[in-house]
Amino acid sequence: MPLTPHLRRLEAEAVFILREAVAEFRRPVMLYSIGKDSSVMLHLALKAFYPAKPPFPLLHVDTTWKFREMIAFRDQTAARVEMELIVHTNEDGRKRGVSPFTCSSSAYTQAMKTEALRQALNEGGFDAAFGGARRDEEKSRAKERIFSHRTASHGWDPKTQRPELWRIFNTRLGAGETMRIFPLSNWTETDVWDYIAAENIPVVPLYLAKERPVVRRNGAYIMVDDERFPLAPDEVVESRRVRFRTLGCYPLTGAIESEADTLEAIIAEMRQASTSERQGRLIDFDESASMERKKREGYF
Amino acid sequence: MTAPFIADAETLAKAQPSRPRPTLRVLTCGSVDDGKSTLVGRLLYERQLIFDDQLAALRSDSLRHGTLGEEIDFALLVDGLEAEREQGITIDVAYRYFSTPARSFILADAPGHEQYTRNMATGASNAELAILLVDARKGLLTQTRRHATIASLLGVRHIVLAVNKMDLVDYDEAVFERIVGEFESVAASLAFRSVEAIPISARDGDNVVADSANMPWRDGPSLLTYLENADVETDGGDAPLRLPVQWVNRRSDAFRGFAGAIASGRLQVGDEIVAAASGRKTTIARIVAMGGDLFSAAAPDSVMVTFADEIDASRGDVLCHPTNRPNVADQFAAHLIWMSDESLLPGRSYLMKINGRSLAASVTDIKHKLDVDTGAKSAAKTLSLNEIGFCNVATAAPVAFDSYDENRTTGAFILIDRFSNATAAAGIIAFPLRRATNIHLQEQSVSKATRARLKHQTPAVLWFTGLSGAGKSTIANLVESKLVERHAHTLMLDGDNVRHGLNKDLGFTEADRVENIRRVGEVAKLMVDAGLIVLCAFISPFRAERRMVRTLVGEQEFIEIFIDAPLDVCKERDPKGLYKRALAGEIKNFTGVDQPYEAPEFPELKVSSAERSAEAIADQIIAYLEANGMLGV
Numbered sequence: 001m002p003l004t005p006h007l008r009r010l011e012a013e014a015v016f017i018l019r020e021a022v023a024e025f026r027r028p029v030m031l032y033s034i035g036k037d038s039s040v041m042l043h044l045a046l047k048a049f050y051p052a053k054p055p056f057p058l059l060h061v062d063t064t065w066k067f068r069e070m071i072a073f074r075d076q077t078a079a080r081v082e083m084e085l086i087v088h089t090n091e092d093g094r095k096r097g098v099s100p101f102t103c104s105s106s107a108y109t110q111a112m113k114t115e116a117l118r119q120a121l122n123e124g125g126f127d128a129a130f131g132g133a134r135r136d137e138e139k140s141r142a143k144e145r146i147f148s149h150r151t152a153s154h155g156w157d158p159k160t161q162r163p164e165l166w167r168i169f170n171t172r173l174g175a176g177e178t179m180r181i182f183p184l185s186n187w188t189e190t191d192v193w194d195y196i197a198a199e200n201i202p203v204v205p206l207y208l209a210k211e212r213p214v215v216r217r218n219g220a221y222i223m224v225d226d227e228r229f230p231l232a233p234d235e236v237v238e239s240r241r242v243r244f245r246t247l248g249c250y251p252l253t254g255a256i257e258s259e260a261d262t263l264e265a266i267i268a269e270m271r272q273a274s275t276s277e278r279q280g281r282l283i284d285f286d287e288s289a290s291m292e293r294k295k296r297e298g299y300f
Numbered sequence: 301m302t303a304p305f306i307a308d309a310e311t312l313a314k315a316q317p318s319r320p321r322p323t324l325r326v327l328t329c330g331s332v333d334d335g336k337s338t339l340v341g342r343l344l345y346e347r348q349l350i351f352d353d354q355l356a357a358l359r360s361d362s363l364r365h366g367t368l369g370e371e372i373d374f375a376l377l378v379d380g381l382e383a384e385r386e387q388g389i390t391i392d393v394a395y396r397y398f399s400t401p402a403r404s405f406i407l408a409d410a411p412g413h414e415q416y417t418r419n420m421a422t423g424a425s426n427a428e429l430a431i432l433l434v435d436a437r438k439g440l441l442t443q444t445r446r447h448a449t450i451a452s453l454l455g456v457r458h459i460v461l462a463v464n465k466m467d468l469v470d471y472d473e474a475v476f477e478r479i480v481g482e483f484e485s486v487a488a489s490l491a492f493r494s495v496e497a498i499p500i501s502a503r504d505g506d507n508v509v510a511d512s513a514n515m516p517w518r519d520g521p522s523l524l525t526y527l528e529n530a531d532v533e534t535d536g537g538d539a540p541l542r543l544p545v546q547w548v549n550r551r552s553d554a555f556r557g558f559a560g561a562i563a564s565g566r567l568q569v570g571d572e573i574v575a576a577a578s579g580r581k582t583t584i585a586r587i588v589a590m591g592g593d594l595f596s597a598a599a600p601d602s603v604m605v606t607f608a609d610e611i612d613a614s615r616g617d618v619l620c621h622p623t624n625r626p627n628v629a630d631q632f633a634a635h636l637i638w639m640s641d642e643s644l645l646p647g648r649s650y651l652m653k654i655n656g657r658s659l660a661a662s663v664t665d666i667k668h669k670l671d672v673d674t675g676a677k678s679a680a681k682t683l684s685l686n687e688i689g690f691c692n693v694a695t696a697a698p699v700a701f702d703s704y705d706e707n708r709t710t711g712a713f714i715l716i717d718r719f720s721n722a723t724a725a726a727g728i729i730a731f732p733l734r735r736a737t738n739i740h741l742q743e744q745s746v747s748k749a750t751r752a753r754l755k756h757q758t759p760a761v762l763w764f765t766g767l768s769g770a771g772k773s774t775i776a777n778l779v780e781s782k783l784v785e786r787h788a789h790t791l792m793l794d795g796d797n798v799r800h801g802l803n804k805d806l807g808f809t810e811a812d813r814v815e816n817i818r819r820v821g822e823v824a825k826l827m828v829d830a831g832l833i834v835l836c837a838f839i840s841p842f843r844a845e846r847r848m849v850r851t852l853v854g855e856q857e858f859i860e861i862f863i864d865a866p867l868d869v870c871k872e873r874d875p876k877g878l879y880k881r882a883l884a885g886e887i888k889n890f891t892g893v894d895q896p897y898e899a900p901e902f903p904e905l906k907v908s909s910a911e912r913s914a915e916a917i918a919d920q921i922i923a924y925l926e927a928n929g930m931l932g933v
């Protein structure tokens with residue numbers, strides 16, 4: 001299927017951003033979080049540098065609580081694209097037994113995501129990191145630059161962002177500072193799915209509806225993905241036809257009931273949706289400004 | 301409405317598009333609190349573009365942070381930062397995306413507060429249409445005019461003048477007409493192609509997506525209908541090809557791909573093309589793409605091309621067709637929107653980013669500063685935060701560019717402060733000031749190092765700067781004698797002597813002084829290539845020019861020696877009687893009299909000729925050269 005002019009423009013822009021970063025930074029890395037946005041971003045990177053391989057490694061911050069299907073898909077993907085994959089876990093957090101079942105979601109995110117990411121970026125000596133975040137996801141992301149400057153401690157200061165004129169990015173960094181770069185800034189959820197369909201990009205099967213074992217908890221269906229799931233006395237595991245709009249750590253990701261088991265069907269369903277994709281993400285609901293706070297601490 | 305308005309909304313509305321119109325990039329701007337964010341929120345709400353969970357969050361946020369008691373405060377949909385909610389203002393641009401059956405939109409909601417003007421400019425730089433909001437009670441404010449001016453400068457050609465808060469002025473047509481009339485005179489000096497004025501109430505939704513029952517006198521489309529039909533397409537199809545090289549793909553020795561986003565025009569396999577800066581020609585061999593090679597491509601595609609011949613092109617070069625090339629020059633006139641808390645210093649070296657290239661640049665002259673309130677132009681020595689000036693800009697090397705009017709990509713640049721790394725200015729190019737020649741370099745087999753080794757020395761430029769009468773030539777002569785005694789190979793370039801030959805066509809205007817120094821710099825560079833120690837004695841009053849020579853020759857080989865003597869001492873000495881004549885008005889543009897001398901900030905050596913003898917200073921310079929291992933190697 002040829003791309004619509006709208007998608008073609010978005011693709012050209014994302015490719016431009018990826019190349020800009022590679023031309024300007026010493027050691028970039030791509031945050032690969034396995035979800036649909038990462039799949040699109042990776043596909044764009046393959047296109048941007050073809051016939052060469054993208055000149056940077058992939059980095060996955062593994063909280064150890066991802067869906068098993070995600071991990072399998074990740075490893076298949078790395079093998080398929082023949083790129084180096086760095087998998088990093090916050091070992092200190094793992095030793096302390098930090099889990100979404102034992103900690104508040106903000107403490108868990110802080111240790112296993114934010115801190116883990118900082119560790120991985122420092123260890124790899126990366127001065128730039130690509131992320132698949134989109135501005136339409138959340139209200140503080142809507143404010144973020146495409147090239148988002150981070151302090152030496154990876155913090156984001158939303159009040160003093162550098163102006164970003166045209167597509168001329170100020171890529172200068174002081175000692176220890178880094179840049180987060182978002183090639184999909186101007187994409188919407190619909191654009192991402194339309195592009196996946198048009199370009200035939202592989203995605204984790206969890207996005208498609210299927211009978212899965214779930215538990216009803218806090219008004220959401222949570223998938224019982226492995227034996228670590230502690231069932232409350234009154235909870236029963238039931239089998240339902242569900243799928244996921246976003247993918248994260250399985251204990252924190254709500255499924256929706258759906259019959260959509262093809263790309264076309266989920267695109268049709270999404271156009272009818274009355275809730276945002278982030279609704280399934282339990283970590284964003286701590287408070288209205290939680291995403292901004294996390295980002296200020298170095299979260300993607 | 302009368303000229304210069306082309307308020308052709310009706311014609312636009314009638315021209316039903318056969319295919320969906322392209323995505324429209326819209327900016328909301330205008331003074332603080334005029335209702336920009338409320339309008340964006342309202343627009344999304346009215347079109348049912350807000351998800352249930354977002355609406356629930358908006359309701360609870362409105363109770364907590366809102367300005368409207370129980371009512372929904374739509375601004376909170378876009379004012380997403382904590383600080384914004386606390387202060388009730390927008391600080392940075394928010395981007396929102398939505399589509400209607402007619403077209404897709406990217407909405408950038410700019411802050412109105414003057415302090416955050418640079419964020420408004422960020423939004424405006426990529427916008428095609430701007431909704432300029434005005435509070436009906438307040439009318440046009442300075443900040444409204446500033447935003448209109450910046451939007452116009454940055455190439456926004458279509459304006460919707462949204463007169464907001466009509467509910468607070470009893471939906472009075474006269475109020476609306478008065479503001480529209482006022483704006484007409486503002487727009488007269490700006491470059492808008494169409495202006496549509498719409499009276500609205502962002503809070504209540506009047507004329508936002510549907511016609512307002514409160515304003516039956518209004519005959520025209522609602523805001524959304526207007527946006528859906530607005531035709532902002534420029535006749536870009538036939539624009540000349542501009543492809544700035546972004547990245548060179550050297551996958552193997554055999555493959556060299558040149559990657560970049562086509563800024564304008566189109567290209568196809570077999571096209572003869574030119575790298576603008578070098579003037580080297582080749583043809584497009586392939587347009588490489590992952591799914592299979594392409595035959596042709598057009599703006600705004602990102603492409604990777606290969607050439608039929610090995611020509612050298614690198615990041616920052618601009619590829620074009622031989623029949624229509626960009627300017628290549630190292631000086632041009634441009635508007636600057638100053639964005640740094642630290643004011644512009646003419647002559648200071650900034651880092652310029654243009655078409656992917658980063659290089660040293662400085663402002664050599666501020667032609668005028670713009671008063672955004674009156675449109676008046678006035679003389680200025682500097683630009684401070686949020687000021688707009690028209691300037692001459694010099695770059696360390698020739699660069700390829702177009703005027704911004706012709707090309708919003710290749711006519712734009714930014715200046716970066718070298719110390720803070722802050723983006724100091726947005727630059728909008730007007731026209732080149734001098735055309736550089738298209739002469740490419742010859743490969744040479746005997747190198748500079750070889751020539752220098754034969755002479756047992758490290759070649760360098762000793763650049764003597766200082767006021768007339770400070771003792772530059774005297775000291776330089778002594779140094780040269782001492783060098784020759786040590787069997788060094790030298791050459792002296794002296795201001796007065798050069799002006800009798802090489803530069804006898806030049807006078808003393810600022811432009812001629814720049815050219816004088818540039819030529820001397822080029823000659824000195826050649827002599828350094830020959831392996832010589834070159835002594836240059838020139839007043840060279842401007843930092844920018846000395847920096848230019850430093851960049852030209854190379855940091856390692858440029859030794860700046862500041863011969864410091866108080867102006868009074870020099871006037872007293874007045875060896876050539878020039879001060880007397882300058883003071884009498886017989887000589888114009890005389891350094892220290894009616895032209896400033898900008899002392900070096902970081903010279904390699906600074907010596908005071910008022911305190912020590914020329915002989916002692918010459919010895920000090922020789923000692924410096926020996927200490928740095930430059931002699932007898």
Ligand SMILES: Nc1nc2c(ncn2[C@@H]2O[C@H](COP(=O)(O)OP(=O)(O)OP(=O)(O)O)[C@@H](O)[C@H]2O)c(=O)[nH]1
Nearest residue numbers: 332333334335336337338389390412465501502503
């Ligand atoms: N009565 C009335 N009030 C309005 C209208 N539009 C906006 N307001 C109010 O004006 C105030 C400022 O609105 P905002 O939307 O935050 O203004 P803004 O232009 O985005 O402000 P900055 O982004 O900070 O420059 C809020 O209290 C709004 O509720 C309107 O049409 N009528």
Ligand SMILES: [Mg+2]
Nearest residue numbers: 336337389390
């Ligand atoms: Mg606002």
